[in-house]
Amino acid sequence: MSLDQSASPSTAQDAQGNAWLTLLALAMGAFAIGTTEFSPMGLLPVIAAGVHVSIPSAGMLITAYAIGVMIGAPLMTLALSRWSRRSALIALMAIFTVGNLLSALSTDYTTLLVARLVTSLNHGAFFGLGSLVAASVVPRHKQASAVATMFMGLTIANIGGVPAATWLGQAIGWRMSFAATAALGVLTMLTLRFALPRGEAGKAPHVRGELQVLVRPVVLMALATTVLGAGAMFTLYTYIAPTLEHLAGATPGFVTIMLVLVGVGFSIGNVAGGRLADRSLNGSLIVFLVLLVAVMLAFPLLVKTQVGTALAVVVWGLATFAVVPPLQMRVMRAAAQAPGLASSVNVGAFNLGNAVGAAAGGAAISAGFGYAAVPIVGALIAASGLLLVLAQMALKRQDTSNAAREISTTNF
Template sequence: MPTTAPTSAAARPAGLAILALAAGGFGIGTTEFVAMGILPEVAADFGVSIPSAGHLISGYALGVVVGAPLLTALGARVDRKFLLIALMVLFVVGNAAAALAPTFTTLLAARVLTGIPHGTFFGIGSVVAAGLVPAHKRAQAISMILVGLSIANIVGVPAATLAAQTLGWRSTYWIVVGVGALTLALLAVFVPRTPPAPQATMRSELGALKRVQVWLALLTGAVGFGGMFAAYTYIKPMMTEVAGLDVAAVPLVLAVYGVGMTVGNVLGGRLADRRLMATMYASLTAMIVLLALFYVTARHPVTAVATVLLIGVAGSALVPALQTRLIDVAHGAPSLAAALNHSALNLANAAGAWLGGLVIAAGYGYASPNLVGSVLAVLGLGLMGASGLLDRRRHAGRSPAPAPVTVR
């Protein structure tokens, strides 16, 4: 008896599934990065200092760091689609709790809760997206999910920051709740059911942590990417106090940074599919130069905004390359490794925010985190260089032995 054509989500184009995942990236990016734009409003509302309000960024990062390995390992045997939906439900609940928080402590707790599904969503989503396209386009598919996060900085973060200035900071989290609800619908309709690999277990996923190359890639993200966050965390006071821009211009600066992130993600994905390691070296080198330069250019509005754009490009080009590198070096445990990438990036977020706050609190000024960021990028480049050296040694060890020389 003839069968009818499939009408399930599995039969739908891969592009729609990636679009649904990118919508989740948009919501996650909005709630992650909008905190930088509303720190003064939150600090004033709860009567805390701006550096203390910066703990909301570190708290979110802590949630990512803890949640990514925990939820990925626990969900090793769960259908990828169902796991993604469950993660987005938790994300919506966390943002609603943030919007309703009566005290700074409860807001901080809500931020930690909101961060818990972040890494697993991007990690599982990256593996699902990579499996929907040919092997030579994996990094591009991963980069498109991250483009959702980048577009959040063009549209979501500036819009939410503007809403905070007119309707109060709580409105930003209600906006994200709406985005999360829309993402849930898109995931349900467009993402195909994707059973985990037959050999996938909590033990097999945790096995990725035995590999030195996995740790080197994670440390590259945790340290090197921290350079960008050291600067970006304090972008609002840097633009208003150092560059002399009006506070009303801050949403535009955030949008410029989002444009840079979008370009960087797309460019990084394309370049990583061609030359993976070279893309990471180039991105980190560019970050070193640009962050050091930002210490000077931050003092004039035009050069400050131009440098913000370029930092967005350089920093974001690193992420799809790192994600692809981790999937490669993790071998049979790609989900956990890809999720841990976002734990590493949020450790970078926390460390960058903390170190940047230290130099500001020490009296070195709002431009000083840029120099901290440049040093962190130098350390990240060194770690990636060590990873590349191990690769070369391994390949050299596998080269065929030379033919024996016959003595006549």
């Protein structure tokens, strides 16, 4: 749906109002997904005790969710490709709701693990289809802002949804946290039903040509950078609650406050990363990866005081989310002939980094290095991503130099 330039003022206002209602519904879905994805990280000690496993074992719930996103993103997108976008998004939120209900009803670790896998299946496809819907309800020159508005729900989840779910889980029980998130899913389904345009059934995508684009070396390197950037983030974020408890002596209430500050850092980083990426894609990525390495190396020292802890989590949140816009743009530009599939696959790459980070942090704890080693491992992963970016830049300069040399030789 786009605004007709010849439409009457009242018609244009109605169309604009419908567009904002649609974007609000999509942002609600992003908020709900962000809440269920990130809230277990603040509840790991409680969940581990509730299902009688160690904290590193409970961390595998994060890894399972990430793996489910990687598998579900392309599969669910293809499975629902013939549905109208409104019906597909509602169906995806129904999966989300069922998964959270199953989590709330889980009585053991295995059942909870399966429930988290079910919940994760909606994630990638919702953001992929949601981006298309967001762009379709506004004029072309406002499409990027519309997509950003939808993703703002994910950022806000880290300010409000995750801390609220963490507080609820610590005060009443982690099962009630999942139950409340399921209720949010029902509300989102109703909002999507009434806010989104009906639309028409879709057509099966032509994926063979797009898959050929995705296996190009430059695209694979860009995706690998996304994996490492996300891996650095989730090495610490997965174990943020027990890390703060062990290193800073944090109480549950203080952990909740710190999660709010993490969300504030995410929001600032999202804006800063996007604006700097518009000026210099590689430059912004290098700056924020260097900042991420630095703050994670200093993290064990900074958290010795409450003020230092607050500073550390805000700067860390800023650095981790500031790399997201340039990482996304690198993949989209590298796979310009297949931007839709590339976007979906990049969601999977981000969640592969989620799994890698959670596993790396858990391995450091299980190996007996202690929670102080968790941010150090994250810093090493971020440094690997930085080296990969520099290597890509060097290869690009070499390719440009070789091309210039060939042109010069030909002209001679």
